[in-house]
Structure formats: structure tokens, C-alpha cells
Amino acid sequence: MSAYMVSERDAKKLKPSLTAGLIFVLGIVAVLIGQISLNMVLTQDAYQLRALKIEKQSLATDVQIIQEEVSSLSSPQNLADAANMLGMIANPASVMLDIESDKIYGKPSPARAEGSAVASANLVANSALGTVSEFSMATVAAGELEVSVATSKLATSGLVLKSGLIPASPTR
Amino acid sequence: MGTHAKLSRRLGAFAVILFLMVAALGFRLVDFQVVRAAEIQKTSLETRKLTQTISSLRGDILDSSGQILAKTVLRYDVNAAPKRVGPVFQTIDGVRTERSVDEIALDLSQLLGLDYRELILKLAGDSEYANLAKTVNAETYNAIRGMNVPWIFFDQFEDRLYPMGAVAGNVLGFVGSDGTPLAGLERQYNTCLAGIDGQETFERSSDGVRIPTSNLTTQPTENGGALNLTIDANLQFFAQQVLADTVSSLSAQWASAIVLDVETGKILAAAEAPTVDPNDPAAVVSADRGSRIFQAAFEPGSIMKALSAAMVLDTGTASEYDTVNAPDRMQLDFDNEYIKDSFSHEDYTLSLAGVLRYSSNTGMTKFASQIDRKVRYDYLQKFGFGTVSPLRFEGESSGILHPVSEWDEMTNLVTTFGQGISVTSLQMAYAYQAIANGGVRLDPLLVESCLNEDGTIAFAPTQEATRVVSTASANLDLELLEKVVEFGGVGKTAAIPGYRVAGKTGTGQLKAGSGYGEEYAISFYGIAPAEDPKFVVGITIYKPEGVSNSAGATPPFKAIMQQALKHYRIPPSTTESRSVPSNKFGEVDEND
Numbered sequence: 001m002s003a004y005m006v007s008e009r010d011a012k013k014l015k016p017s018l019t020a021g022l023i024f025v026l027g028i029v030a031v032l033i034g035q036i037s038l039n040m041v042l043t044q045d046a047y048q049l050r051a052l053k054i055e056k057q058s059l060a061t062d063v064q065i066i067q068e069e070v071s072s073l074s075s076p077q078n079l080a081d082a083a084n085m086l087g088m089i090a091n092p093a094s095v096m097l098d099i100e101s102d103k104i105y106g107k108p109s110p111a112r113a114e115g116s117a118v119a120s121a122n123l124v125a126n127s128a129l130g131t132v133s134e135f136s137m138a139t140v141a142a143g144e145l146e147v148s149v150a151t152s153k154l155a156t157s158g159l160v161l162k163s164g165l166i167p168a169s170p171t172r
Numbered sequence: 173m174g175t176h177a178k179l180s181r182r183l184g185a186f187a188v189i190l191f192l193m194v195a196a197l198g199f200r201l202v203d204f205q206v207v208r209a210a211e212i213q214k215t216s217l218e219t220r221k222l223t224q225t226i227s228s229l230r231g232d233i234l235d236s237s238g239q240i241l242a243k244t245v246l247r248y249d250v251n252a253a254p255k256r257v258g259p260v261f262q263t264i265d266g267v268r269t270e271r272s273v274d275e276i277a278l279d280l281s282q283l284l285g286l287d288y289r290e291l292i293l294k295l296a297g298d299s300e301y302a303n304l305a306k307t308v309n310a311e312t313y314n315a316i317r318g319m320n321v322p323w324i325f326f327d328q329f330e331d332r333l334y335p336m337g338a339v340a341g342n343v344l345g346f347v348g349s350d351g352t353p354l355a356g357l358e359r360q361y362n363t364c365l366a367g368i369d370g371q372e373t374f375e376r377s378s379d380g381v382r383i384p385t386s387n388l389t390t391q392p393t394e395n396g397g398a399l400n401l402t403i404d405a406n407l408q409f410f411a412q413q414v415l416a417d418t419v420s421s422l423s424a425q426w427a428s429a430i431v432l433d434v435e436t437g438k439i440l441a442a443a444e445a446p447t448v449d450p451n452d453p454a455a456v457v458s459a460d461r462g463s464r465i466f467q468a469a470f471e472p473g474s475i476m477k478a479l480s481a482a483m484v485l486d487t488g489t490a491s492e493y494d495t496v497n498a499p500d501r502m503q504l505d506f507d508n509e510y511i512k513d514s515f516s517h518e519d520y521t522l523s524l525a526g527v528l529r530y531s532s533n534t535g536m537t538k539f540a541s542q543i544d545r546k547v548r549y550d551y552l553q554k555f556g557f558g559t560v561s562p563l564r565f566e567g568e569s570s571g572i573l574h575p576v577s578e579w580d581e582m583t584n585l586v587t588t589f590g591q592g593i594s595v596t597s598l599q600m601a602y603a604y605q606a607i608a609n610g611g612v613r614l615d616p617l618l619v620e621s622c623l624n625e626d627g628t629i630a631f632a633p634t635q636e637a638t639r640v641v642s643t644a645s646a647n648l649d650l651e652l653l654e655k656v657v658e659f660g661g662v663g664k665t666a667a668i669p670g671y672r673v674a675g676k677t678g679t680g681q682l683k684a685g686s687g688y689g690e691e692y693a694i695s696f697y698g699i700a701p702a703e704d705p706k707f708v709v710g711i712t713i714y715k716p717e718g719v720s721n722s723a724g725a726t727p728p729f730k731a732i733m734q735q736a737l738k739h740y741r742i743p744p745s746t747t748e749s750r751s752v753p754s755n756k757f758g759e760v761d762e763n764d
Contacts, residue, residue, distance in 0.1 A: 071335035126337020
């Protein structure tokens with residue numbers, strides 16, 4: 001004979017529902033999966049943030065390198081040396097055109113190397129000079145040739161930099 | 173005992189145990205969550221939390237057109253962990269390659285400019301740290317980082333870069349290797365340039381990754397302000413080029429050139445040779461690391477006559493037509509003293525312009541000594557002598573202007589032609605600025621402003637104007653000074669084709685023991701265009717070898733003034749100077 005603490009009918013009622021159990025378990029699983037997913041997303045973002053920060057730092061370093069290169073090339077010391085290498089001489093004479101009154105001030109006179117009070121090559125120290133203008137003899141010679149034949153073709157000579165070629169101004 | 177009763181007892185025991193367990197857990201829970209909650213949270217946060225200092229960037233120093241004279245850049249120390257040194261394996265395009273230590277060391281030695289054997293020695297050992305190179309630039313850092321060598325690591329720090337080197341190096345000053353400002357404007361304006369370091373706190377997970385949204389800025393970073401100067405870097409460079417050439421050709425101890433904007437009182441160039449490259453201050457001796465324009469006082473000599481002439485005119489002591497008899501040697505009636513001119517000549521009859529043209533000491537003494545000494549002393553003070561300028565440049569000299577009560581008979585006379593007084597180039601240039609500016613001396617300006625990072629003005633200097641002589645006296649003095657450049661022996665070499673130039677030569681004999689020796693400070697201070705003055709250029713050349721007149725000072729004056737006129741597009745003069753008596757007979761020169 002079976003012994004029941006409750007009636008058979010009640011016991012049947014109390015029998016756990018499989019559906020409810022499944023819902024409970026699935027609910028827990030869903031919550032866990034959600035939590036893991038959220039965690040993964042957050043962690044992923046953290047790693048992405050870190051990667052982007054590293055990239056930003058790397059780009060900032062690149063910018064600094066380029067800025068230093070530009071600073072060096074545009075420094076008066078480099079420009080003076082570059083001009084000197086190209087045989088340029090500063091002309092101290094001022095000649096000005098007043099467009100409004102159609103007047104010319106001063107008398108034009110050619111620059112003379114022997115009359116120049118200023119050394120054209122650089123004399124001012126700059127230990128921060130890194131990249132400097134370099135001239136290949138071939139390109140300078142090509143430029144001179146063009147001038148001598150008075151061609152209107154754009155100059156092919158240029159300042160040859162370590163980092164590439166800056167085209168010379170077509171102005172003669 | 174029935175089954176039911178047994179079951180009930182077991183159930184009761186289970187319930188008691190369950191209750192006790194729950195109670196115990198509840199107790200712990202309350203203990204952790206309520207009683208010790210704050211303490212536990214604090215401990216937990218401390219293990220996760222990291223506080224980091226965010227360095228502020230020191231501000232830039234810029235010239236009048238915004239060109240950068242000083243900036244902050246990142247530099248790197250390259251270090252290695254010798255204990256971990258070994259070959260490096262890399263997979264490139266699916267191919268696994270090995271780079272030996274020797275290969276890496278060879279590349280490193282080339283990048284760092286080190287001797288290969290020296291580098292290998294540094295990489296040997298059992299330590300975790302060995303410095304391979306200090307203060308490498310970003311390019312080298314990038315190249316080494318690109319080698320992906322796990323046993324090489326870097327220390328990053330901020331460094332000061334002066335992209336134009338020694339251009340204005342004398343006024344910029346420099347900072348030490350630890351970033352401490354040591355000289356010049358870097359030190360004087362440190363409160364403007366230095367920023368305030370920030371602090372940031374964040375939490376990190378056990379694997380060291382920052383936990384998002386955990387950032388907390390406890391101290392915001394404030395970068396330093398930008399210091400804008402009145403200096404024009406291009407003109408400054410040009411002047412330095414000229415001076416370097418001058419010092420070399422005259423074998424002088426040093427030379428300085430100051431260029432002022434007459435109307436605003438701004439210093440456009442304060443050039444010196446020799447001078448310092450702030451990137452490498454140790455390359456020059458300490459005497460060359462400052463600025464002599466502000467710090468060195470010298471006996472000016474005849475350049476003072478331009479100011480004495482202004483006093484004569486302003487007090488109405490004489491007009492441009494009055495003359496004096498000017499011998500080359502004048503015996504004085506005390507202590508057997510005498511005053512003489514720099515060259516032998518018969519007695520001249522000189523007007524004020526003639527005194528300036530021939531730079532006659534005797535003539536100037538006769539004109540200016542008619543003015544009461546106290547009045548002249550007051551004029552000298554109003555011209556700015558004897559006091560430090562409002563610039564308060566570090567180590568700035570006040571020069572020496574003895575109180576009038578201490579002037580002996582000789583000092584009373586010789587101050588009229590620039591002896592018994594010492595001045596700085598800055599003071600003399602601003603005295604000439606007063607003459608050029610209708611008799612009103614402006615306070616010198618070297619710093620235009622200090623701008624905060626957001627562009628607001630943190631500091632802008634104030635400027636005061638001092639009326640020294642009347643406009644009429646100043647303008648007349650300018651006309652007289654034109655005769656120096658038109659007819660003066662040395663003065664003529666300062667003439668600039670197309671422009672009316674006024675100026676005065678000076679040959680200050682330097683003291684040697686109790687008297688004067690055979691060394692000089694030669695100078696030329698000039699103004700152009702004379703009819704509408706724009707610039708004052710003052711040249712001082714100290715101890716040129718074997719030079720006893722100011723002929724060496726006019727070529728640099730001419731070159732720098734000409735460059736300033738051209739650079740600022742000042743049109744050539746369209747008028748002629750007025751005819752004024754200036755020859756040795758007290759008459760108008762036949763060529764005038």
C-alpha cells in the first residue's frame with residue numbers, strides 16, 4: 001500500500017510542470033548569455049578604444065616627424081644655404097611699384113655678389129636642422145640649360161628632398 | 173514511531189539546518205554589504221584604480237608673424253632589457269623569419285649612430301634595464317618601434333625645440349634637460365609658458381585593460397600659453413647674418429644690432445654675434461648665452477651728441493644757425509685738463525649740424541655746457557638712461573648715470589659727448605626713437621602678448637610714453653643728423669640710395685685702468701626715412717681689432733636698415749633734406 005502525505009489528486013496537482021521548468025532554465029540561460037554578450041561588447045569596446053588610442057599616438061608621432069621636417073626645411077638657415085647653393089644673391093636695392101598712382105619708387109639695379117654686404121650662406125647656428133634641401137647636380141644643370149635657351153617650358157629642376165621632390169616655382 | 177512522524181522530524185531538522193545556513197549567509201551578507209561595505213569597496217577600488225599624471229605642454233614662443241621660435245616636442249630614451257635579449261621571430265606574408273641579435277644590433281647602431289661593438293656590450297648582461305640612447309627624435313623612435321623587438325622599450329618625455337636655432341636665441345633663453353627654464357624669456361615668462369599638469373584616475377581589469385566609463389579627471393590639464401614676441405624672425409636672422417660677418421671681418425669681441433619700429437616702440441630685431449643656439453647652449457661660453465643688448469653697458473661716445481644737440485635746441489640755447497669756435501684741442505680752466513677732437517684740424521666755426529657732421533667734442537662741449545647740468549641730467553633721465561627699462565629683461569643693466577650732485581667738472585663736460593656715462597644698446601636705441609618719434613619716447617616692447625590655449629589674453633604689457641623734447645626740437649635735430657650721413661666723413665658710408673637717413677657715428681674709447689686705453693666700442697645709430705621715420709637701427713661693435721673709428725659700424729647699419737625698409741615695403745623718399753649750415757665755416761655746404 002502506498003503512503004501519501006497528500007491526497008493523490010493533490011499530488012498530481014503538485015507535480016512540477018516541465019514547461020515551467022524549461023522556461024525557468026531557459027530564462028537563466030538567456031540572462032547569462034545576455035550578460036556574457038554585454039560583457040564581451042564592453043570588453044571589445046575597451047580593446048578598440050585602446051587600439052584607437054595607440055593609433056592616435058602613432059599618428060601624432062607621424063605629424064611631429066613631418067612638422068619637424070617642415071620646420072627644418074623652412075628654417076632661415078636652410079633657405080639661406082639653399083639659395084646660396086643655387087647661386088642666388090640678395091639684392092638690397094628697393095624698387096616699388098605704386099599701383100594706385102602708377103609710380104615707380106627707387107631705381108632698379110642688378111644684384112652684385114661683390115657688392116653684397118651680406119654673406120649669402122648661412123652663418124647662424126642651428127643644431128636642430130634635420131632635413132635640409134639637397135640639390136642634384138643634374139637637376140640644377142637641367143634648370144640652367146632651360147634658362148639659357150629661354151624656353152617657356154616649366155622647370156623640371158627642383159629641390160630634391162630626402163622625402164621626395166618639391167617642384168620649383170615656374171617663375172623665372 | 174510512524175513513518176509520518178519520522179518524516180516530520182527530518183523535515184523539521186532540515187528546516188532548522190536550512191534556517192541556520194540562511195542565517196549564517198544573511199549575517200555574512202549584512203556584514204559585507206552593510207557593516208563593512210565601505211571598507212571593502214575602498215579596498216577593491218584601490219586594487220583596480222590607477223592614477224596617472226597627464227603632463228601639460230609648455231607653450232610656444234612665436235615671432236610677430238606667428239613663426240614658431242620655440243615649441244615642445246616629444247623625445248625618447250631608448251632602453252633594452254639585456255636579460256631578455258634574443259633573436260626575434262617574425263611572420264611576414266605567412267613566412268616565418270628569424271632576426272638574430274647581431275642583425276638587430278647592426279640596425280640599431282645605424283639608427284642610433286652608435287658604434288656596433290659598443291652597442292653589443294650594452295646588450296650583454298643579466299639586467300632588466302640598459303639605456304642605449306638618450307633624447308632620440310620621433311623619426312628614430314618610429315623606425316626602432318617598427319622593428320618590433322620585444323626587449324627594446326622607450327621612455328617618452330617632453331623636450332624643447334627651437335626650430336630656427338640661434339635666431340633670437342639671445343632673447344629666447346633656453347631650458348634645462350629637465351625642462352626647467354634657465355635663461356631669457358623662457359625664464360622670465362615661465363608663468364605664461366608653463367602649463368599645469370593634470371591627473372586622471374581610472375579603473376582597470378585584472379588583465380590591465382581600462383574599464384570603460386571609469387575615467388575620472390581629478391585635476392584638469394592646462395597647457396601653457398603662447399608667448400607672442402614683437403621680434404620679426406626674418407629680419408632678426410638677416411641682422412644676425414650681418415653681425416656674424418661683421419664680427420668675423422673686424423675680429424671684434426661682439427656686435428649687436430637693434431631694430432625698432434619708431435611709431436609703436438616695438439623691438440623688431442635684437443641681434444647679436446656671437447650668440448647662443450638654445451638647442452645646444454653648452455656649445456658657447458656662458459658670456460655668449462645672454463643678451464648684451466639688454467645686459468651690457470658701455471660708454472657710448474659720440475652717438476650721445478645727437479641727444480645733446482636735441483637738448484641744445486629744446487632749451488633754446490642755440491638755433492641751427494648759431495655757431496661756436498671749435499678747436500681740435502681745448503684747454504680747460506681746471507686741473508690742467510683738456511678736451512680734444514678725434515682728429516687734428518685748424519679751428520672750425522661750427523653750427524650744431526657742423527658739430528655733428530665733424531663729431532667735434534670741443535664744439536659740442538661749447539654748445540651743451542651752456543645748459544645747466546641739472547637740466548641736462550633731467551634730460552638724460554627722460555631719455556631713459558640710468559634706469560632699467562620696464563621690460564625687466566633678466567640681468568638687464570641700468571647703465572651708469574651718476575647723480576648730478578656727484579658730477580665733477582670734467583664729468584659735467586664730457587657727458588655732452590658720451591663719456592662719464594654708460595648705457596645699454598637698448599637705452600640708446602630708445603633715446604633715438606624719441607628723436608624719431610617727435611620727441612616722445614615709448615616704453616620698449618619685446619613681448620606682444622601671452623595667449624591662453626583658448627585664445628584669450630592672459631597678459632599684454634602696458635606701454636607708457638614720455639615726452640623728452642618738443643616735436644619741433646626733435647624734428648630739427650633729425651634734420652641736423654641728416655647732414656652727418658650726407659657729408660660726414662664716416663657717416664656718408666651709412667647713406668642708403670633712395671632714402672633720407674639721419675644718424676650719428678660713435679667711437680667710445682674703453683676704460684683701461686684709471687684712464688682710457690686703445691680699445692673701442694664703435695657704433696652707428698640711425699633713423700630712416702628721415703622725413704617720416706619708421707625705423708631706428710642701432711649698431712654697436714665691441715673691441716674691433718685695430719679699429720679706432722666707427723667706419724666698421726656703418727656697413728652693418730646700412731645693410732640692416734636697407735633690409736628693414738625693403739622688408740616692410742617703405743617707399744623711397746621723394747623729398748630732399750633741408751639746407752642747414754654744416755660746413756667748417758658755419759655755412760651751408762655747397763653741395764647741400
